[in-house]
Amino acid sequence: MASRLKGKFAIVGVGETKLGKLPDWTTLGLHLDAIKRAVEDAGLKIQDVDGLVTNQPLEDTHRSYAVRVAHAAGINPTYATDLALGGATPCAMVQHAVMAIDAGLCKTVVCVHARKQATRHQTPTRGQPLRDGEEDFEEPFGLYGAVVNHAMAARRHMFEYGTKSEDLAEIAVATRGHACLNPAATMRKPITVADHQGSRWIVEPLRLLDCCLVSDGGGAVVVTSAARAKDLRRPAVYVLGFGQHHPHFSLLEARSLTTLGGKVSAERAFKMAGLRPSDMHFAEIYDCFTITTLITLEDYGFCKKGEGKDWVKNGRIALGGELPVNTHGGLLSQAHIEGMLHVTEAVRQLRWDDVEPERQAKECRYGVVSGHGAALSMHATLVLGREPA
């Protein structure tokens, strides 16, 4: 049975900043620019916004950041919070916005996520980078970075299901194909499976072309009630279902390295929406690494566990295929704003008139967005639709 919240809230504005290497921008500047673009896209004034959810910038830390950003933007919020769920943050932000509006705390919420990763050493920062707290058991053994946790999961997936590096290449190639159609994408030169196989190991079994970009930039969405959405400038995109699951923190304590938080998160989101995976017309699936997308597609029930390696082949996940995945080029080839652009892209796809015609998932009515964070620890899901039911 669908939830009472299904279709009662909508995303009515989206915006993205410039993407790539932006040494002339501060973290705060990127947040403000993203807010401006999303609010103007919605046809609202900043005074119409009374709620704000921000990410917690990892490399440029600030206390009470959401309130700082709110007042810098000119928002006088009756609800404001930072969210820190890594790449699951953007999908979770929309959930917080819905819950806050439903609770009567506010009426119109901007969710904004921006980061300075690519040029972080070229811009002054005043705090210490945030740490996970597990590093004392990692760094003495030479374990550093985000690739390693995903490489550990990839190795385990290879062991349990026979997945190969060449299979992961299919995801990198399809995603790049979409980026080639997106003028906002950073990487716009087509690649082949052979290119992937020829790229160097970073942390084996993951190669350079299994890894996402490192980017500066930001994105924002405006969330309000479906009733208010009807009067606004752009077609509303409705929130039909959502879920989260955070099944471990340290990978050492993960119950599984090959079934992650996406399984429970998606089950909850699809149940809330009263829809099934097969009802989706596209999927924006978090792709910090190719293995993340493979595991998430399996966890979401698009195919059985272990069958992803064959399922992603033969154009199935490309535009024009059965389930176009990461129609913007994803973190792998568009830019890495921790999944905020997966949300804005899903909204633009469902508007039908907002992306290049060759990049449009034809007549799409339902799409699913995944977010995934940290050591494969955190997951959030959104099911969005063109209609409220």
Place this chain on the structure above:
Amino acid sequence: MSEVVIDLPVLDPDSKPFWESCRRHEMALQRCAACGQFRFPPRVTCPHCLSEEYTWTPVRGRGTVYTFVTFHHVYHKAWADKAPYNVSMIELEEGPRLWSNVVGIAPEEVTVGMPVEIFYEDVTDEVALPKFRPAGR
């Protein structure tokens, strides 16, 4: 031992007994006095039953490789001359998993499920790192 440039652990009240046991070359982990389960990383409450009662209990130092990677990219200069090097998730017989390096074998010869046994690498007067090598070699 003054040449050490790798990042060393910061000992805090939760982790100090673990690192001290490694320094003595007899690794001990917290074992819950209420439910009997071992846990790692260290913390004051049991994640299975929330009991605060536990004992630091020596482990046998035997386990298997649950999963592993080979670092080719160098993230920290102390590891530059070691790359490509192995980092493994070791599942101890007692249950908990920990990060370590399987050494004494080429990285490409490490396999999932490989039985391994512990040894200790003294790196400073205060810190010895638990490392692993293939069992029975």
